[in-house]
Amino acid sequence: MIELDGLTKHFGRKVAVDRLSFTVRPGMVTGFLGPNGAGKSTTMRMMLDLDNPTSGTVRIDGRHYRQLDEPLRTIGALLDAKAMHGGRSAYNNLLCLAQANRIPERRVSEVLDIVGLSAVAKKKSKGFSLGMGQRLGIASALLGDPEILMFDEPVNGLDPEGIHWIRTLMKALAQEGRTIFVSSHLMSEMALTADHLIVIGQGRLLADTSMADFIHRNSRSYVRLRTPQREQFLDALSGAGLAAAEAQDGVLEVDGSTTEALGELAAEHRIVLHELSAQRASLEEAFMQMTAGSVEYHAHSADAAPAPPPTGPAAPQWAPRNEGA
């Protein structure tokens, strides 16, 4: 269990982390989500006592990091894959860590085996690909067989097989009752792994909720339809007590109904439909909306609001408009 209480970090006049308070509980994967520069890595460094907080505290199983007897036995962390000496072999990089916490040497071979690096154990780690470096970092986190595991952007640089592997590994570790804390800037990745979600933006806590709850609240579902008999259909809708929002190009969006009900309604009034489909706003959109006000580095797009993911290649501005499509 990790408890943060009013954690704050200032870099000069810039506030990187602003009064963060939350608890990371055992037995589940807690996702730590935020756009780039939101303060995720700074928060994680403060949890590990690498950065001194300006104010506030972090407690790991009730104790400060410096009070832990053999920290690697309690908490294992993957901060960034390159936090190893490139001139040292994978085996020796792990061995010197193991010795600092009296972890038996055979454990080094074991964790190399778990992450699938046994074949390159004696190779210098500077020759490793990003994915192999990431696996070595994960091996160092697992070294002390700790109760708490922290991963900062673990899927970075991993191939699809590696991503699947890390997801399965995190879930299995949580199943054993361990506390898993994993950061990401990808909502879609979190939706697949995390049970609980903590969202921050510009160092401030934006959400602390279960994943299921987040999905339930943030993914609006609606029915999208097009019809040449718009007025008749709108009348039929209001007759059924439903309202439609008008989107671009004559598309209607209806909340609080189903495709079945609307299809039958149209048939009843002998209205022709050109499109009828169930839609679900993506979690990515919900996340972007939530953090829109706090994104540090905006790409300068024409409109200030975060644009929804484009559905296809946008037409060049100078192309003749295809009117009435």
Place this chain on the structure above:
Amino acid sequence: MTTPHQQPAAPAASYTSPIPIRRAHLGDALASEWTKIRSVRSTMWTLGVMVLLMTVIGLGLAALVTAVGEPAPTDESVLGLGVFGALTGSICVITLGALTVTSEFGTGMIRTTLTACPSRARVLAAKALVFFVLAFTAALVTVGLVALCQVAMVDGREPTGEEWLLGTVGVSLFVALLGLTSLGVGAVVRHSAGAITIMLGLMLLPLVAGFFMLGSSALQDVSEVLLEYSVPAQLIGVYGEAAGSGPAGWGAVATMLGIAAVALGAGFAAIGARDV
């Protein structure tokens, strides 16, 4: 042995590792730092170059003196020939001392190291101890063997016991302490090239500045102090030939000890307070 989390386990309220936990201490940090220093090739290269330079320069000088056939002045011991090798070799020791700390900052390894051992003073103390013992041992063996050869090759006065002790143990201590100073500087500046440059400047600048000031009568005193207390002058002093009123013999070693203590103290203060 299979790892615990490869076995399917029922969901539990909390997880306890089967590996027993005990309180880590300096001994663990020492074992860790020894693994680090021996498992990087640059360490062995730097020490190898040091041994090579000391041996080649020491024996070469002895051979040269013998070939010229000029009898050594009776008031100086043959061991004094070792000074050139020691001076050149100390540059390698400076490099190794700085790299011991700065390579961790350069690679990001320091973050991993400190998560394993959050007591920063313990990490730096272990690094300093491992480095000092390694540098001192390597220097002592090399200096000792070279000195034996020099005494055997060159005709001259037999060195006294005190001269032997200063010319081997004293010089090795001086060189290792110089390296320890470099390690302290490395912990403050956290940058390999920066630390080595500062150390070379520290060694050479007083000498250069001192020579430039010699021309000015107003700066006569400053110039003398700079020349007498410069690192090369002190190293010569260890062999018993003080430059003017500068420290000589064990006094020079003690001065170096003071400098190393200050640098290391600054290193401890810096690593304890700053974010990594």
